[in-house]
Amino acid sequence: MQALRGSERFGRQVAAYRFMAGRPAAFAPMPAELHPGVKAVLTRLGFDRLYSHQAAALSAVLAGRHTVVATPTASGKTLIYNVPLLDAVARDPHARALYIFPLKALAQDQFNTLVHWAGQVDDPSRAPGAAIYDGDTNDYQRRKIRRAPPSVVITNPEMVHLALLPHHDLWAPFFRHLQLVVIDEVHTYRGMLGAHMAQVVRRLRRVCDHYGAAPVFVCASATVADPGRLAEQLIGLPVTTINESGAPQGGRHLALIDPEESPSRAAIQLLKAALSRRLRTIVYTQSRKMAELIALWVQEGRDPQAAKVNVYRAGLLPEARRRIEARLKSGDLLAVVSTSALELGIDIGDLDLCILVGYPGSMTATWQRSGRVGRQGQPAGLIMIAGQDALDHYFIATPEAFFQGRAEAAVVNPINRTALAAHLVCAAAELPLAVDEPWIGLPAVAAVVAELASTGELRTTADGLQWHAARRRPHLKVHLRGSGLRHRIVDPASNSTIGEIDDLRLYREAHPGAIYLHEGVTYRVETVDPPHQVVYASEMQVDYYTRVLARSDVDVVQEEARHDLATCRVCIGRLRVTDQVTGYETVRSANGRPMQRIPLDAPAHVFDTEGIWFEVPAAALRAVTAAGSDTMGALHAAEHAAIAIMPLLVLADRNDLGGLSTNYHPHTGSAAIFIYDGIPGGAGFSREAFVRAVDLLHRALQVIERCNCDNGCPACVHSPKCGSGNQPIDKHGARLLLEALAPPPATAPPPMPATPPAPTVVTCSRRNPQQHHYGVFDLETQRSAEDVGGWHMARKMKMSCGVVYDSRADDYFVYLEKDMAALVEHLSRLERVVGFNIVRFDYQVLAGYTLFDFERLQTVDLLTLVRQTLGHRLSLDHLARATLGATKSADGLDALRWWREGRMDQIIDYCREDVRITRDLYRYALEKGHLIYSDRQGIRFRVPLAL
Incomplete structure (x- = not known):
């Protein structure tokens, strides 16, 4: 450390240094x-x-x-x-x-x-x-x-x-x-x-x-x-x-480097200096590619100690990782260049020096990584080489924030609706969910259970006391480390899988034309096949990389809490985000200059999440305009600065967050800046940021004030993931805007409810049968499906009789074949026509007589509704037995035989009985919101019907 600070070449790059004394064991x-x-x-x-x-x-x-x-x-x-x-x-x-x-x-x-x-x-x-x-x-x-x-x-x-x-x-x-x-x-x-x-x-x-x-x-x-x-x-x-450690800790040297060349170049020079002093060193990089390149450059320098340097990253075979871990622990390796893979508590022995190539994204990760050195209580060193990120430059400008940085809050959202819904179904497949379980008694959980039951993913027992999973093994569809379906990335030349990507990131990182890196190899995405969950990417050497272009829309679903700051208001609630990838641009690797923009026709991704938003008053925008700055550029730059600095407050990565800035939003009636959790259901980051909203505004302002660039750069207001290519951006306008919004630091934090309110669930409607004019209709035919060549030829089957129950008259009306015009006229007078397989059968039979458009009728087909919920058909007799304890008096074959025998009275009685059963099922569903059926094991379940 003395040599580093005294070096003619490196001394001026040391932005700050601090020695932290050790402490004895307790x-x-x-x-x-x-x-x-x-x-x-x-x-x-x-x-x-x-x-x-x-x-x-x-x-x-x-x-x-x-x-x-x-x-x-x-x-x-x-x-x-x-x-x-x-x-x-x-x-x-x-x-x-x-x-x-x-x-x-x-x-x-x-x-x-x-x-x-x-x-x-x-x-x-x-x-x-x-x-x-x-x-x-x-x-x-x-x-x-x-x-x-x-x-x-x-x-x-x-x-x-x-x-x-x-x-x-x-x-x-x-x-x-x-x-x-x-x-x-x-x-x-x-x-x-x-x-x-x-x-x-x-x-x-x-x-x-x-x-x-x-x-x-x-x-x-x-x-x-x-x-x-x-x-x-x-x-x-x-x-x-x-959380009070009694373990000893040796003295620790901390240094911040503001490199004159690239961070990777500085890391190579420092690693070579450490090797020459035989300091056992670990270098942490932000990417697998960077780890490989640093190790390669060290070895190309023909340093005699280069053979004692190795790379450790994801993608290595297990035996290779074990070998490197053993060499580190034994002291055979002097240095290792690693991604975050060695951040956790694997025992790799005792090291002396930790070099961070770029800020890891959190103080928790920083201290965890630095804890790899000085494990025996001896003096150790930590060097952080700043990259181009806003947080890196924030620490260069504010070194005390780094040296005294406290670990952030790690937050979990235990009622993330996306995860909760998936695991409730899994839990029900393991053991039926019971209404008296404490877990189910939580309002948010109960609401999601009700929603799953209404969509048929959970089956409610007839007594309403238990829920069973509709599928036997739903677990395979739930991926813990992603938020949606997993798509394999396949190299068509070898037909081998080189990686995976979840549904949420698919069109942002693996769209057609995207450049995809895997273990130092460059691939170009050729095609995306969502139905088969496959992305095809071919190995290709290119001199450019790709950057996605996208736009987002944010709707406020539910505002949960708000707090008035000095000049603006901050709110938190549930948001609906529509993320639309519109294209991508190719960027030349050598100089970072855009080359070409290519449009994409990608599906919109819509998800609900949690977020905060600042309502920006008109006075703040007038101050921006009066100074000659662009208001939209100022809002956009302020949004970027806040997102970049938010990982200081919560244990999140910038990529875990999303944002939107607008000069008018219909919910607020004003300009607004939204920051939201970038995963479906929310991760809890926004809830933590809401409590520290004042701190967030002040730190975002500091990022801008302390950056020496003229018009904005990646160290302050440019974002590497901006869907509009960082346009428009107005750094000076953002400074004025944040100065107007940021209240005194002593402002009390806003109140935060302990738990978010239960989500709103759309339940089955309950209509009073006496309040609407409905009819229940069924018919019998003269011919069978076999007689006319199949069920698709129902127009040729001819009606023997039809029966309509009319709710207003509370009576049954019988129509024979000669009464077809009167039957159609009666059906057209009804507010609602109810039947069982009426759309695919009864209306098709009637269509053989008339040109009347039956789609004009408001129809409730109980068979169709049941099939849509359960995924399979149930007979009228099955539903009648399970729901009403009633049975059909005959079947369709009996009615055909009676027609041949001329026994019309029996056909009419049978048809009227079917209409009565269908009517009673309809009334039951209107009152209860469901019907009852039995599975193969004889367990009686509810089938929810929204009528």
Whole structure:
């Protein structure tokens, strides 16, 4: 660090430096309630005393309290959940635990640690066994684990969702004895993954309750603001929070670099200097391509230490990742260039220096990554090289904000409607949902259940006390790390899958003509095949990249809360976003200049989410105009600056957010700036930003004020994801606008409801049969479908008789073939015509006699409505038996035989009876909003009908 600051070349690039003194460890004795055998294991492992946070957490867990531990990297969090496991098994050999890790590498690392610890147990019969159950586990091993589950099953969220919960009956002994559930790295469960994970945990708790188990949840996290709230949102239970670390920390050198050349070039020079000093170094980049290039450039320089540098990123084969991890841990590697893949708690040994190529997007990630160095308490260094992003330059201009930066709040939206709806169906497929479940009793959940029941995705039992899933295995359609359908990206030359992309990002990142990068290889998207969920991309060398062009519209669905600031109003609520990709432009890689704009005909993507909006008063716009600035450009630039700085307030990436600025919005009646969560249902980011709206405005203003550019750049008001190509943009106008909007910093935060209101659900209408004039119609024919050549020839079947029940007359009217004109005239007088298969059959028979347009009639076809809801047909007799306890007096074949025999009275009686049954079913559906049917197992369900 001294050499860096004293360097003639690099010294002037050091924008700021700070030394943070270390701190000694704080110890506490082992909890007295620990089993003696476990204390002996800890002694053998070298733990004669514990860090204070370890002792506090163990006491809480052993007392049966759900606990979250949020302390820095290398503070010994593994001990906090392994010791309760050892204690449980020592007291009860049948005790079981479930360990959930977000990454396979973490699972492997913790498995090895647990095996080592178990090997220290005196009595091998009391030593906990462990097994990894994930996508790499073969079928034989999976069957073996299910038949005889070990003490600990180590897995990931996807396997809990797809394998354990849907097949819980195969895991019954495991769930029956489950005492401990560990969820590691809970700060990674945010955005859509967090919303899904919150529902997976609630489903897990339902299954445990079904088997009589009530496990203790132990959550481990990096340092985040308010970890207790995060854990409670995730698991839905109150938790004990431990966030004061007793682990020692060595002194730390921090430096901010404002590079004269590119950030990657500065990183290469710093890495070479570190290698020459034999400093064990980790370099974090923002992309896989950058990681590969930095390592390649170092090796091309023929540095004698270059062979001791390796790349670690997503996409490497598991054996390659294990090899690199082992070399790092042993000291064989001097340096590793990594993406975020090494951010989490994989044990890679002791390092000296951390270089960040660009700000990672959050202080939580910054301190998590820097926690990789100085793990043994020795002095360590952190260097952040600023990129072109607004946050990078914010820290260069405000270094104290970096050095004293606190971890952001990690937020989860536990009632994200998109995730909630998907997992309610999965939960009902696992175990029927019951009306008296506490989960279902929450207003927001109950509303979504009602909506799912109205669309037929959930089947309501006839008594209204339970809901069953309409599909047997809905789980396969739910992807935890995305927000929609997954599309494979295929190289047609090799017919191999090179990646996946979800529905939400499809036309933004993999539209026809898009340049797609994968493991350093450039591909051009040739075709997109949404029906088959495939994107075809061919390898191609090009000197340009692509940037999508799009427009967004925002409608306010429901305003939840508002707060008046000094000169403007901030609101929060549910928004409906229409995202329309209109085209893309090619940009030359060498200089960043646009080359060509190509239009695209892409489908609009519409989703509901949460967002905040600022109502901009006319006085603020007049101040912008008076200074000669463009009001639309000012609004647009202010929106970009606010979105760029928002990750300082919440643990979000700029790509997790969306925005819209307009000089007039119909909901506000004024100019407005909208910022919203960029995922369906909302992630909780906007709710956090609403409370800190004043801070958001002030920081956005600082970004603009402290940037030295003239007219706007990526460091202040340009956005790399702007759908209009950053046009129009007026930096100076944005400064004036934000100065007018930003109130004094001491302004009290707006009130925020604890939970959002329940979503509005469209329910079945209830019409009084006495308030509208309706008729119920049915007919019988002279000929069968076989006689005329098939059902599609219904015009030739000829009517033997028709019966109309008229609600106004409360009587039945009989029409014979000769009365056809009178029948049609009667039907045309009715406000509504009700029938059963009336559109595809009865009207088709009548069409053989008349040119009357039956589509003019307002028709209710009960058969069609039932089929639309259930996906299959039900007979009139089935519905009559299940709903009314009535049966048909005959069938169509009887009526045909009676016609041949000339028994018209019996035909009329039969037809009148069918009309009566159809009428009674209609009246029942009007009153109740549903009919009743039975499935193959004889369970009676409701079929909702909106009449």
